[in-house]
Amino acid sequence: MNNQANDPMLRKADVAARCDVHFATLDRWVAAGAFPAPIRLGPKTLVWRTSTVAAWLAARERDAATGRVR
Numbered sequence: 001m002n003n004q005a006n007d008p009m010l011r012k013a014d015v016a017a018r019c020d021v022h023f024a025t026l027d028r029w030v031a032a033g034a035f036p037a038p039i040r041l042g043p044k045t046l047v048w049r050t051s052t053v054a055a056w057l058a059a060r061e062r063d064a065a066t067g068r069v070r
Contacts, residue, residue, distance in 0.1 A: 009039070009047035018053055 010018070016026050029035035036056055038046035062068075 004049070007049045007051045009041075010050055010053060012038070012046055015048050015053055019057065 012023060012026065016023050019026065021029075026035065030037055036048060036052050038048050041047055
């Protein structure tokens with residue numbers, strides 16, 4: 001059984017909302033390598049796996065708790 005079936009895709013608007021940032025900030029983070037790269041489904045369709053975004057957010061929370069800045 002493939003776990004990806006239980007890992008919904010998020011569009012840019014959903015990712016930006018979960019991270020509480022503007023689209024442009026998300027684009028800058030991706031370009032700088034500070035945020036996971038999206039999966040390109042088509043010429044204008046970018047998505048992220050929910051688990052990837054959740055893991056990134058959890059890492060930021062751990063960093064904040066320990067005073068580490070990325």
